[in-house]
Amino acid sequence: MRILIVEDEMGLAEALAQILMKNHYYVDIVNDGETGLDYILTGIYDLLLLDIMLPEIDGITILRAIREKGIATPVILLSAKGDISDKVSGLDNGADDYMAKPFSTDELLARIRAALRRNNEVVPDDSLKFGDLELTMSTLMLSCKEKELKLILKEGKLLELLLIRKNTVTSKEQIIEKLWGLDSDVEHNNVEVYISFLRKKLVFLHSTVQIKTIRGVGYMVEVISDVHQTS
Known part of the structure; x- marks a missing residue:
């Protein structure tokens, strides 16, 4: 937020x-x-x-x-x-x-x-659920079934944004504005790095949720039936 x-x-x-x-x-x-x-x-x-x-x-x-x-x-x-x-x-x-x-x-x-x-927003101390994932922003804990791990703040904020906008594609520009601010000189590859971090953690958790790249547009989360499937 x-x-x-x-x-x-x-x-x-x-x-x-x-x-x-x-x-x-x-x-x-x-x-x-x-x-x-x-x-x-x-x-x-x-x-x-x-x-x-x-x-x-x-x-x-x-x-x-x-x-x-x-x-x-x-x-x-x-x-x-x-x-x-x-x-x-x-x-x-x-x-x-x-x-x-x-x-x-x-x-x-x-x-x-x-x-x-x-305003129907999710406040930071609430839990967000999507597919088999649960993200608790107050502790930055991401859990899936019996497994859980702790995210760093930027990872948590990025995943929070994607989960809140789960039915909408989120562009790299929107991610930079939300996570780093309007005056930031952060480049698109910074977003790609954090997306990569999150994807590896979803694989580690064996989650059915993946972050899909919409080429030339941005990212969105989706639930897949085969956890070994890639976008």
């Missing part, structure tokens, strides 16, 4: 990013509303933490703009103002939740999980 923090208090933004990354989220930070809106419009984010008082464009204006464009990404507004009228305004303009600063990190994490559930 990738979260965008749009917050002009740089110390707070960095602190939030550290907390979220420790909880297995990928995080990008921007410090003004205009840049924030540009990032949001890419459509790669699963949730937005959006400050109300921002330079260039304020958070409520950003919220109105993305909702008018039909962007349904969950938004949690952050504000130093805790007045009921501010909260009502934020919620009326399409926010999913509102938190007044200062707030507890445990409560923020709980509200993020709740917002993702309401």
